[in-house]
Amino acid sequence: MADVGILAATKAAEQPVAALLDGPRGPKPVRRFSRSNIIIYGTLFVVALYYALPLYVMIVTSLKGMPEIRVGNIFAPPLEVTFQPWVKAWQEACTGINCDGLSRGFWNSFQILIPSVILSVAIASVxxxxxxxxxxxxxxxxxxxxxxxxxxxxxxxLYPIVIMxxxxxxxxxxxxLVLVxxxxxxxxxxxxxxxxxxxxxxxxxxxxxxxxAGFWAIFFRIMLPMSLPIFVVALIIQVTGIWNDFLFGVTFTSSPERYPMTVQLNNIVNSVQGVKEYNVNMAATLLTGLVPLVIYFASGKLFVRGIAAGAVKG
Incomplete structure (x- = not known):
């Protein structure tokens, strides 16, 4: 009986050794620099470059003075960095008859954005x-x-809403405009x-x-704690759409004092008076798009989770 036990233990010990001698098992590991990976990553790099290049041009142009811009090399980094175009775009650029920059339109956009997002997301969730x-x-x-x-x-x-x-x-x-x-x-x-x-x-x-539990108890105590990703999705969609809106802003606001930021940006870029200041235009464009970018980058992972959970089911 002892010999039988020793023989069984010996065979059990030899099995892992035999497995190692036979070589590794399972699927063959994928090479990091295979042809398919090179094609995939190469394509992604080209697409990323295609979208990042205009942003790069906008940033470097906004940091240059007009004499350097007139040289014509739009891809070259600034020789002398200046933030004066950003200051002028914020508080000095003329948007029609007013020359107080984008600051007034920025706060108008916030007054439109906050109640619009809160009301639309709250009502839509219910x-x-x-x-x-x-x-x-x-x-x-x-x-x-x-x-x-x-x-x-x-x-x-547009016309029926104007009448209403x-x-x-x-x-x-x-x-x-908030109700719209x-x-x-x-x-x-x-x-x-x-x-x-x-x-x-x-x-x-x-x-x-x-x-x-009733209607509201289930909603507030069960549904809301589980719904952070989809709330982030709705938040990003609404912030992006409302903040970047031009059509409703120019249609439903009747005076320059109430114009949102996008309407003021249009007035700055399309101004036909004086010298065309491309550095100020680029700085104003970057300032206008800053809020949606910050919100998206701050909540990008939750955005992807919410889209995956809420857009393809039901």
Missing amino acids: NGYALSMWKFRGSEVFFTLLMIGAFIPYQVM LREAGLYGSLTG HVAFGMPINTLLFRNYFASIPEELFKAARVDG
């Missing part, structure tokens, strides 16, 4: 929650009509929230209902 968890008779018809609104060109709706705001006494005010952004942001955000909430296990909802 809509998506109700359409996914508390379906009622005709809910699918309501959702279909809401989605149709997402595909109607904005230009078609005029009759309500809101035309030309920032409040009217809230209405036009509703369809796509409702779709995102509906699909995201539909991906949450229904057992959680049923268990909460059994425990006696």
